[in-house]
Amino acid sequence: MSIISTEQLGHSFNDRWLFKDLHFGLQKGDRVALVGINGTGKSTLLKILAEVFPPQTGKVVKEKGLRIGYLSQEPNFTGLTTINDFIYSTDNEQQQLIKEYEALLEADDIDSNKLALISDKLTALDAWEYEHNIKTILNRLQISNFDQNINSLSGGQKKRLSLAKLLIDEPDVYILDEPTNHLDIETIEWLEKLLTIGQKTVLIVSHDRYFLDNVCTQIRELDKGELHTYNGNYGYFLEKKAEREYNDVLAAEKARNLLRKELEWMRRQPQARGTKSKARIDSFYDLEEKSKGPRAQDKVQLSVKVSRQGSKILELDNVSKSFGNKSIIENFSYVFKKGDRIGLSGRNGSGKSTFLNLITNEITPDKGTIAIGETTKYGYYKQGGLHFKEDERVIDVVKNVADYIQMANGDTLTASQLLTLFLFPPEKQHGFVNKLSGGEKKRLQLMRVLMSNPNFLILDEPSNDLDIDTLNVLEDFLLSYSGVLILVSHDRYLIDKLTEQLFIFDGTGTVTLYNGNYADFKFEQELKIKEEKLAEKKAKEEKVVVTLEIPKKKLSYKEQREYEQLENEIEEIEELIKTKTIKLNATTDHIALTDLSKEIENLQKKLDQKSERWLELAEFI
Numbered sequence: 001m002s003i004i005s006t007e008q009l010g011h012s013f014n015d016r017w018l019f020k021d022l023h024f025g026l027q028k029g030d031r032v033a034l035v036g037i038n039g040t041g042k043s044t045l046l047k048i049l050a051e052v053f054p055p056q057t058g059k060v061v062k063e064k065g066l067r068i069g070y071l072s073q074e075p076n077f078t079g080l081t082t083i084n085d086f087i088y089s090t091d092n093e094q095q096q097l098i099k100e101y102e103a104l105l106e107a108d109d110i111d112s113n114k115l116a117l118i119s120d121k122l123t124a125l126d127a128w129e130y131e132h133n134i135k136t137i138l139n140r141l142q143i144s145n146f147d148q149n150i151n152s153l154s155g156g157q158k159k160r161l162s163l164a165k166l167l168i169d170e171p172d173v174y175i176l177d178e179p180t181n182h183l184d185i186e187t188i189e190w191l192e193k194l195l196t197i198g199q200k201t202v203l204i205v206s207h208d209r210y211f212l213d214n215v216c217t218q219i220r221e222l223d224k225g226e227l228h229t230y231n232g233n234y235g236y237f238l239e240k241k242a243e244r245e246y247n248d249v250l251a252a253e254k255a256r257n258l259l260r261k262e263l264e265w266m267r268r269q270p271q272a273r274g275t276k277s278k279a280r281i282d283s284f285y286d287l288e289e290k291s292k293g294p295r296a297q298d299k300v301q302l303s304v305k306v307s308r309q310g311s312k313i314l315e316l317d318n319v320s321k322s323f324g325n326k327s328i329i330e331n332f333s334y335v336f337k338k339g340d341r342i343g344l345s346g347r348n349g350s351g352k353s354t355f356l357n358l359i360t361n362e363i364t365p366d367k368g369t370i371a372i373g374e375t376t377k378y379g380y381y382k383q384g385g386l387h388f389k390e391d392e393r394v395i396d397v398v399k400n401v402a403d404y405i406q407m408a409n410g411d412t413l414t415a416s417q418l419l420t421l422f423l424f425p426p427e428k429q430h431g432f433v434n435k436l437s438g439g440e441k442k443r444l445q446l447m448r449v450l451m452s453n454p455n456f457l458i459l460d461e462p463s464n465d466l467d468i469d470t471l472n473v474l475e476d477f478l479l480s481y482s483g484v485l486i487l488v489s490h491d492r493y494l495i496d497k498l499t500e501q502l503f504i505f506d507g508t509g510t511v512t513l514y515n516g517n518y519a520d521f522k523f524e525q526e527l528k529i530k531e532e533k534l535a536e537k538k539a540k541e542e543k544v545v546v547t548l549e550i551p552k553k554k555l556s557y558k559e560q561r562e563y564e565q566l567e568n569e570i571e572e573i574e575e576l577i578k579t580k581t582i583k584l585n586a587t588t589d590h591i592a593l594t595d596l597s598k599e600i601e602n603l604q605k606k607l608d609q610k611s612e613r614w615l616e617l618a619e620f621i
Contacts, residue, residue: 003028003063003201004049004173010057011044014435018044019225020057026173029199029594033212033234036222037423037469038439042205043073043177045222049203050175069171073178073438073465075162077150084146087138087165094127095168098134102146137167140190141183142348156182156348167194174202180211181464184347185490185518199594207463207471209234209493217584217593231593232585309338309455312373313484314359319368320509321354328354330509331368336456336484343495344488345518346505352488355505356380356458359486379454381446383461388433395419395429397444398451405451422447422473439465446474455483463491492518534615563617566610573607 005025011018018041026032034042048055050070062068080086088099101118104110122128138144141160153161159182166174174195180188192214195202206212212219212234219230219237228244230237314336321329328351344352357363358370360378388397398415405413413421419429422443433441442465450457457478463471471494478485478498489495495518502514502521514521577600584596 002026003066005061006058007061008058009055011055026201026203028201031202031216032218032220033216034205034220034222035468038443038467039437040222042222046175046177046205067171068173068175069166069169071163071166071176071179075158080150083148094125094130097122098131134168137164140187174200176204178206178465180206180208180490183490185492186347188490207466207468208491236585308375310373310375313376315371317369319365319370321358321365327509329511332511341485341498341500343499343502345502347507350505350507352505356460376456377454378456379449379452380458381449381460381462392433393430394424394433397433401448401451423470439467442466443470450477457483458486460488463489463494559617566614570610570614573603577603
């Protein structure tokens, strides 16, 4: 049974219906991803479900007392002054006690009697674990100065603050619009675990494909005002969507062929028609509607001509940069080569943006030299946004850069053709820029950077606010791009697919070079941690048996049998996990999905235990 649903929902924007008679429902424990290209109405639907504003037609029905937590792309803090005012709700007794407790601890003269009284109240309300959870959330999202004025925060800090408040309040339904924007990769991985613990009901709009795969068990696509539901992860959705689109093209082609014959019949008919003729006329108009379906399109390989690049591209020699006492980059050297594809990795504030500003000469280093080659032509996509005039049309924004773009094979594309490739249909190309959604403006900004034919491309968080379809277009472009690429992104899928090397910033000035993508780096880190834990465990065991004069050299008969049996058990569990994962992706039953998820989780724990024991015994083989 749905805990929140819609009835005949309809809403329009700029005189265009986003959706009509839409039915959308969530059951308890559902973890749903809402996908679709920018401008289809995803954010609008989230706002309606969160009751930010009412729909133009239809209504939202929800369980009595249902608490909804909504994370907006642009949080609103009207009427609030400090972070403290926002974090601790006045109507939440536990939060107010925690706020008072924290204030007492920070006071110069601590009132011990009052502190003891509040401690007793927190104990009576069983709120100590809650207090620990609040601190964990705030620390993870880098929120520490509670007296800071909200108006002084950057857009990214405001988004993290809004997310922190939502997670602290623990609502019945989490409605999240691009929750991974402005988060570093470590924090995203932490958020994934938090959202999948317990029976949380979650609805997410996100471009982050790894995040969707790890959190959601169902994908719902909003396309041309209609919802298409796919039970499974994002990879399953892509497969089934391709099948649906192929079948839609076949059905439309069949309707068009039949329409030609019926059109001849319509032209031959006299004015007076019998009952049979009227039925056939009605069928003709139905057929005419079906014939407006999609057509098969040849995919254009978007490989643009890159400006000529000389032997000297960019050279950094012992570069250092600090702000106050904080060292951001220290004694870093690197010579860029043709075809370099580098991802910048590190927590927020670790120095990635500073590095980009250094190599583009926006700031100067404290010491060391940065030499830019004479033929190096930067294309720099920043997070700042697109600047345009209110009366400017979309196609004019592109033509201000160039009327056409030259492809690598010598062909040329007009501004209109390029806009179509970047998912701007003809009707939007001649519309005003100020009527575009936030994501569409970002897409237009990105396109302008790419069409300037740079040979050194810098993309700073290009995936923020872009839909997945646009990211697919971007990936196709970048895979065939022959210039130097530097990519800053929290989107692990994008980093893995497009980069071959990482610059890892640790926030203390050290920049480590790693050959490989983020998945390779993460695997090595996890392996290293596992090895360190095993070594620590082995050291503890050796301390326990330090009194033994002769260490055990061989396995006993019983241990040998256990070792052989473990090999078979591990193989059986791995096969069982594989089988149940396939069932999970194929099932449409909500209860079965939950049960299978729990079974897989328990099997994985069992596999980890047996693998660890197998490794212990393997030391003596």
